[in-house]
Amino acid sequence: MTNFSYFKRIFHGQHLSSPKLLALCSISSGGLIAYADSPSDVVGESKTSVNNQIETKRRKRVLVLGTGWAGTSFLKDLDISTYDVQVISPRNYFAFTPLLPSVTCGTVDARSIVEPIRNIIKKRDGEIKYWEAECLKVDHESKKVLCRSNIDSNLVGSNEFSLEYDYLVIAIGAQVNTFNTPGVLEHCHFLKEVEDAQRIRRTVIDCFEKAVIPGLTDEERKTNLHFVIVGGGPTGVEFAAELHDFVHEDLVNLYPSVKDLVSISVIQSGDHILNTFDERISSFAEEKFQRDAIQVLTGHRVLSVSERMIDMKAKSTGQNVSIPHGMVVWSTGVGTRPVVKDFMEQIGQGYRRILATDEWLRVKGCDDVYALGDCATVDQRKIMEDISTIFEAADKDNSGTLTVEEFKEVIEDIIIRYPQVELYLKNRHLFDVTDLLKDVNGKDREEVDIEGFKLALSNVDKQMKSLPATAQVAAQQGAYLAKCFNKREKCKIEPEGPRKFGSDGRHDFRPFQYRHLGQFAPLGGEQTAAELPGDWVSMGRSTQWLWYSIYASKQVSWRTRFLVVGDWSRRFMFGRDSSRI
């Protein structure tokens, strides 16, 4: 036993002892602000007497594909004492992807944002099996998955194996979408994996080292130091800001001879960067970038990327523009992975662009398969498709008209089943659902017929939006699905979902509902913009501190929290490291 085994025990344990709290209280101050769904309410419910009874039966096999936000969140909250859980992923760790832009410039180290999945797993009761392998094919007919270990070294034993499942949870994320632009796969960097961020870091240093080599013309030096980011979304903008800080806070001191030759450009096909954010944030970012001399080329579509040039079309003039570059980072769009595409063909979803699930995250047309996160989309049912059955179910006295009282009785189930209704009410600034039944002049009506009912709800479905491909959505979906799995047996007996309008009875579970808890756009120079719940917009230095505290609090383990905060402190004290390793 080492001298330090006491400390080690303290910090290894899942629960906090008081010295640990003491030591780390300063770090966790941000923990008070909830960013994604807190899992604490889930764990408590799981060990019911119902679950204990079924333990005597054969435990169902749950196979989870992927250890990203969705998969890890599912595994963390799942009560694995009632299932036989198996996990497959080509990465044996969970990565805190929102900090990837920080990794590209060494503000945070790659190792600080990853936690081995086995560490996350072993903290919970029950047995779970993880294998570092890629899923090659899902065979839905025989409920099997073919896997291949991605270790390409010279080790003995077959790399391929197959696993059977009772429930399959697909959470393998998306791949980069190049929109078939020529040269992108060959000549661009991406920002999806930890390795991508490490590669970008090395390439930035390469560009600087190459630019100072004797014998180059100033034009060549300028080309090597032109950094291009394609995509003005949150990731691209954050990377541009990080790179600007890295260059102007650290690299100019180390490479003073070329400091005036560096340029950064952001190419955006839309009219504004950060166009999924509030307009105020978008303008704030554009002004900040203008001050920082980061060129923003809006309304430009990339036609092709070659080794040294990037070709674009300016939408306004229709003209083609070519600019030389030292490095291009492609940060736009997500695409479906081949294994998911193949699975979609099997289950008759081949015509779709992305795997569709219902509101309970069950893959459509496929029992016992669930899909979460970026690899799938929730296909929200339109209220107009069910309008007649809703009317029939609500019209208890079969009078052919619906009274306000009859409507009130079904409205709660409607709102749960069709969340777009609530959004519609909110956006129309209606406080009471019965306001929907008012006539065109805004006057109360005693009752409406089917045509009036259709008219009242006709615009509701327009509120439907597909969920963004973010960590927040994936984490909430994972936690939601774990909750459903934990109370599966209980809810079969006592369903807690809304009533079924087409048939009798109720749904077992409430459908998944996304709660948007805000989003951040760090803009460099200790300035961050944020959209917070309640349409609240916050910008500037205080928001950067909010960002620090929330990102620290949301780390998956005390270890990564300690490391990330350590990295931030290190960068304040010593700057970023520019060693090319």
Place this chain on the structure above:
Amino acid sequence: MTNFSYFKRIFHGQHLSSPKLLALCSISSGGLIAYADSPSDVVGESKTSVNNQIETKRRKRVLVLGTGWAGTSFLKDLDISTYDVQVISPRNYFAFTPLLPSVTCGTVDARSIVEPIRNIIKKRDGEIKYWEAECLKVDHESKKVLCRSNIDSNLVGSNEFSLEYDYLVIAIGAQVNTFNTPGVLEHCHFLKEVEDAQRIRRTVIDCFEKAVIPGLTDEERKTNLHFVIVGGGPTGVEFAAELHDFVHEDLVNLYPSVKDLVSISVIQSGDHILNTFDERISSFAEEKFQRDAIQVLTGHRVLSVSERMIDMKAKSTGQNVSIPHGMVVWSTGVGTRPVVKDFMEQIGQGYRRILATDEWLRVKGCDDVYALGDCATVDQRKIMEDISTIFEAADKDNSGTLTVEEFKEVIEDIIIRYPQVELYLKNRHLFDVTDLLKDVNGKDREEVDIEGFKLALSNVDKQMKSLPATAQVAAQQGAYLAKCFNKREKCKIEPEGPRKFGSDGRHDFRPFQYRHLGQFAPLGGEQTAAELPGDWVSMGRSTQWLWYSIYASKQVSWRTRFLVVGDWSRRFMFGRDSSRI
């Protein structure tokens, strides 16, 4: 300016302000113990009035090849205001190589042991130019060096350039020596560069991930988990110990199903591991490894390495042995790099195995070229070669005999010029040099003739040993050479070296003299063995603490010191990270 700019300024500065001292005083406690030559006495001397006078002349161009221990130590201590300094190295950082074995298992992170060479350079006055490039060829005739940037990406501009020099300092280190063993280059890992350590770390995790894949036989799992280290020197032994700790402190908890299948073997051609150390340390290490179930195969010579097998010959029985392996780390011997080999051909040293310098680190047969560290060896002059001229010089009255008084007058110069004399006295437990002149019966003699003088010194040259290829030697050589460069002009006028016995006058400088300050052999489980100055041997846990404090104190910058100590703390608190990145 950020909120933290105050702290940043404090920590970026070269000199310590009191808050910095306060904040880091606990870290620097080990700084009291000197491990390598302290440079403080060098800096003070450099700015003499002599140097100021020559500043008006064209400054001589010094070209330094390499940023390892020797090159960095030279650059740190060189007064660059009097020279035009240029540096070439394929690595834009200095790596604290004694911690490489710790990097292989994640005890210390790779980034924590590297410091960008530009950071080290920019801290000092004057201008210095660094380029990330490899030296392809030294053209000694025209005093030019051909270089090529090692950036293989698609950046514009030629990668090749050449540089002229007045003085060339070769400090490019050595390469791995495979002794032409088949398969070593293809199938073995090495432990010379930071990238090597990172690759080993990933491979260890690969071996474990592969070993738990479904469908493998126990035999296959065992093979994948058999780690072989070739070479029982300090690096190999430390790596074996680190790996053992990593496996038994961290990995067995994450991969419990295969914990009994792991094995570690150390193959050593000699009869003992750590055979350059004191016997007590060697036995202590062997006993410790036996307790830890690390197999030590002494007296085995490796014949070949293939993808899955390693073939050896047991010296005692003469039989060939083949064992399957999951990973082999080759940690034995150093070889000459091709560019040095080519340079040796040019200057007539082609017949040698390793580049030879004189005692002033000047390359033999080649003015104005110096060689330091692992790439060269100091060819110490034998006293017997000069014995007649020494006798003549000492015999002032030309009497044909040497009196004790005459001998005493030259002895100081002899000891400086031929350091083996001092070693000889020490090993023979002689306190006074005049004891050398005693007759065979140990009685004092009044005078000796030339034959008697030859006899007295005949065994001295046997004390000569070539210096080991260690960081300590390289660092001392770098500091020594910088010192000589700093007082070059001054010493031309007032030479401070010993008298020349063959001719008139004195040498400009004292020759380089290595001072062995001890060496460590960490053996895992918080146990370290150390050889300290004065033939003092120390083993156990307290030595591990000495190791921690000395390694912390010897870091090249406050940044790396902070990071290394942080990494040690992290590992005590949270264990080592097993994410495969």
